[in-house]
Amino acid sequence: MLRGVxxxxxxxxxxxxxxxxxxxxxxxxxxxxDLTAEKVTLRFTWWxxxxxxxxxxxxxxxxxxxxPNITIKGEFKEWNGYWDSLATTMAANDxxxxxxxxxxxxxxxxxxxxxxxxxxxxxxxxxxNFDQKALATGTIGDKRYxxxxxxxxxxxxxxxxxxxxxxxxxxxxxxxxxxxxxxxxDQVSKAGGGQVFGMQSPGINDAAGLxxxxxxxxxxxxxxxxxxxxxQEIARDYWQYIxxxxxxxxxxxxxxxxxxxxxxxxxxxxATNTAAFGLWWNTQLTALTAASGAKLKLLRMPGETQGKxxxxxxxxxxxxxxxxxxxxxxxxxxxxxxxxxxxxSAKILLTERGxxxxxxxxxxxxxxxxxxxxxxxxxxxxxxxxxxPRITPNGASTLDTILKRHTEDVLFGRTTPDQAAASFIKxxxxxxxxxR
Amino acid sequence: xxxxxxxxLLVPAKHLxxxxxxxxxLYPVLWMVVSSLRPGDExxxxxxxILDTFxxxxxxxxxxxxxxxxxxxxxxxxxxxxxxxVGNLVSxxxxxxxxxxxxxxxxxxxxxxxxxxxxxxxxVIIVPQYxxxxxxxxxxxxxxxxxxxxxxxxxxxxxxxxxxxxxLPRELDExxxxxxxxxxxxxxxxxLPLMKPALATTTIxxxxxxxxxxxxxxxxxxxxxxxxxxVALRSFVDSTVATSWGSQFAMSVVSLVPIFLxxxxxxxxxxxxxxxxxxx
Numbered sequence: 192m193l194r195g196v197x198x199x200x201x202x203x204x205x206x207x208x209x210x211x212x213x214x215x216x217x218x219x220x221x222x223x224x225d226l227t228a229e230k231v232t233l234r235f236t237w238w239x240x241x242x243x244x245x246x247x248x249x250x251x252x253x254x255x256x257x258x259p260n261i262t263i264k265g266e267f268k269e270w271n272g273y274w275d276s277l278a279t280t281m282a283a284n285d286x287x288x289x290x291x292x293x294x295x296x297x298x299x300x301x302x303x304x305x306x307x308x309x310x311x312x313x314x315x316x317x318x319x320n321f322d323q324k325a326l327a328t329g330t331i332g333d334k335r336y337x338x339x340x341x342x343x344x345x346x347x348x349x350x351x352x353x354x355x356x357x358x359x360x361x362x363x364x365x366x367x368x369x370x371x372x373x374x375x376x377d378q379v380s381k382a383g384g385g386q387v388f389g390m391q392s393p394g395i396n397d398a399a400g401l402x403x404x405x406x407x408x409x410x411x412x413x414x415x416x417x418x419x420x421x422x423q424e425i426a427r428d429y430w431q432y433i434x435x436x437x438x439x440x441x442x443x444x445x446x447x448x449x450x451x452x453x454x455x456x457x458x459x460x461x462a463t464n465t466a467a468f469g470l471w472w473n474t475q476l477t478a479l480t481a482a483s484g485a486k487l488k489l490l491r492m493p494g495e496t497q498g499k500x501x502x503x504x505x506x507x508x509x510x511x512x513x514x515x516x517x518x519x520x521x522x523x524x525x526x527x528x529x530x531x532x533x534x535x536s537a538k539i540l541l542t543e544r545g546x547x548x549x550x551x552x553x554x555x556x557x558x559x560x561x562x563x564x565x566x567x568x569x570x571x572x573x574x575x576x577x578x579x580p581r582i583t584p585n586g587a588s589t590l591d592t593i594l595k596r597h598t599e600d601v602l603f604g605r606t607t608p609d610q611a612a613a614s615f616i617k618x619x620x621x622x623x624x625x626x627r
Numbered sequence: 628x629x630x631x632x633x634x635x636l637l638v639p640a641k642h643l644x645x646x647x648x649x650x651x652x653l654y655p656v657l658w659m660v661v662s663s664l665r666p667g668d669e670x671x672x673x674x675x676x677i678l679d680t681f682x683x684x685x686x687x688x689x690x691x692x693x694x695x696x697x698x699x700x701x702x703x704x705x706x707x708x709x710x711x712x713v714g715n716l717v718s719x720x721x722x723x724x725x726x727x728x729x730x731x732x733x734x735x736x737x738x739x740x741x742x743x744x745x746x747x748x749x750x751v752i753i754v755p756q757y758x759x760x761x762x763x764x765x766x767x768x769x770x771x772x773x774x775x776x777x778x779x780x781x782x783x784x785x786x787x788x789x790x791x792x793x794x795l796p797r798e799l800d801e802x803x804x805x806x807x808x809x810x811x812x813x814x815x816x817x818x819l820p821l822m823k824p825a826l827a828t829t830t831i832x833x834x835x836x837x838x839x840x841x842x843x844x845x846x847x848x849x850x851x852x853x854x855x856x857x858v859a860l861r862s863f864v865d866s867t868v869a870t871s872w873g874s875q876f877a878m879s880v881v882s883l884v885p886i887f888l889x890x891x892x893x894x895x896x897x898x899x900x901x902x903x904x905x906x907x
Contacts, residue, residue, distance in 0.1 A: 234849070240870050241692040241863050244851075248694060264850060269861045272845045279846050283757040285766065287849075457870060458671050484668060 222311040222520035234287035238273035288517040312524030320551040337510025341545020357382035364490035376441035391460040391469035407498030417584035426612035445602035508545030586626025667873035689874030714776030723788030791825040827896030
């Protein structure tokens with residue numbers, strides 16, 4: 192997802208320091224036992240903005256009505272502060288019981304023994320309505336460290352108003368290629384006369400575009416042993432593509448591109464109606480439509496039919512995880528189950544945390560969804576996917592930052608796509624090795 | 628005649644230049660104030676300062692956007708700031724008096740160590756500090772943020788005051804001593820009243836720094852009812868979802884008001900305090 196600055200190495204070091212503290216601690220009480228009748232207080236933490244805080248508090252209230260002896264204390268933070276705070280409280284053995292967890296960090300926390308294997312709490316946690324491909328996203332080996340909350344898929348967001356304005360037909364996304372995308376982006380830029388551009392440059396905010404290109408050719412970023420197996424030529428072609436977009440004027444000048452991309456969703460080229468195409472998660476359609484005021488549509492990724500396999504996959508928007516050192520793992524699991532399975536709670540949360548991964552819930556809230564959310568749900572229901580990639584390994588949480596720096600270097604001509612590809616692979620590998 | 632003419636032209640030109648530069652530096656703040664009165668979706672589409680709508684909804688929405696309402700955060704910040712100011716004034720002035728006027732073993736050495744603590748980055752100490760406070764059971768109270776101030780841990784202010792006290796004439800102390808004063812009396816009756824500019828500087832800086840501090844408050848205050856202004860303000864922003872910029876800007880304006888007032892009232896002392904401690 193589109194995100195601000197990643198935390199620096201200081202926090203990575205901090206987290207590894209805390210590793211030593213964590214080793215000896217399994218969960219003391221029984222995750223598979225009965226729910227207690229005593230009064231207990233659980234701490235629940237998440238990141239997000241004000242809308243999420245309000246909705247989540249309502250769901251907490253609902254849960255407390257049904258379980259009067261359990262008090263849930265909500266603690267909300269924004270993305271950067273969240274990880275600083277979580278690393279500190281983990282190190283001090285004072286972590287919240289229930290956490291919102293991200294794909295980038297789940298391996299780091301799980302491999303240090305900080306997260307409960309949710310299989311232990313099966314009795315209280317119902318996962319019957321989850322697709323196996325979706326459940327697999329929170330599993331490492333045979334342990335389930337996170338329950339996916341919502342699912343997202345990478346997509347091309349097209350601004351229909353801009354295409355209509357320049358009389359350019361909407362491309363057929365069922366069999367288009369990356370070259371088709373570039374051709375049409377060039378057309379838009381030409382018609383836009385320096386005000387509107389064809390394509391918001393990819394490769395800046397996350398590594399999903401690169402990962403999808405690799406998957407289309409039957410390759411992957413990491414193998415099961417957390418080794419970087421991305422072929423250098425795939426990375427090179429990706430950066431060459433980005434560079435070509437920039438050189439032909441299909442995307443903005445490098446400096447404008449970086450500026451827009453770093454400023455957050457509201458200031459992106461898509462949100463300000465200055466680029467007709469952009470790579471986004473399908474779940475961001477609602478936010479982008481609201482920000483741009485234009486009519487946006489989700490298109491499939493290009494190159495999906497030319498390659499060996501579809502590159503698209505389910506990306507969990509986030510997970511619910513339970514601390515390995517929670518005193519009340521059974522109660523925590525019951526709360527997670529409530530968040531994931533209760534229809535009433537789903538009707539409050541709707542798609543704020545992404546289109547629900549729980550298929551029954553997804554149908555249950557379908558009527559209540561806005562037009563744009565319905566489109567996002569339909570995209571998720573209809574676009575073909577292949578098995579999800581391996582969870583980002585421990586140490587590679589900085590993957591996006593590394594990718595962004597290399598894209599910048601390529602765009603500003605400080606390095607060639609070939610050099611960038613070699614250096615990117617080497618750097619990611621050394622980050623993963625360092626975390627072992 | 629020519630010099631007179633030049634002076635007449637030069638002065639307005641200089642002022643015009645200064646006004647322009649001042650405007651450029653103020654632009655972000657002005658833009659924030661103007662944006663807080665715009666509908667949220669227009670904010671990033673119009674970089675100008677001219678308002679075509681005047682919406683105060685951002686203020687009411689922002690005030691009530693989080694639970695509890697923004698008033699709680701302002702109150703929490705105020706309590707915290709007050710505690711820190713009192714703590715710093717009492718403890719730092721006493722520490723400074725000791726370093727400047729008393730003779731004790733290893734004084735220079737201790738002084739060096741105290742200055743060294745300024746250079747410790749927060750990442751180094753935060754985990755042990757958190758473990759400590761969490762074992763005492765102080766997490767989610769204001770104590771971890773206020774109690775250290777009572778122990779003169781803000782070395783910068785100790786240093787500032789030491790420099791100031793060193794500048795006071797020793798003859799005053801000696802006169803007091805001849806009249807029969809001990810150290811407590813010299814400190815309370817002679818040195819402290821003369822230290823007013825340094826105390827004012829400390830008050831204002833403590834106010835601004837505590838009011839704006841985000842990290843410590845983020846780590847130690849976990850319950851939303853205990854959140855302070857900076858932590859609450861950040862809760863409007865999350866880069867993964869759309870942000871209600873309108874509400875955030877409105878509340879930023881609100882949170883700037885106390886700082887602005889503090890500076891307005893205190894800037895005379897601030898300049899005096901720094902000039903008298905730094906100039907010597």
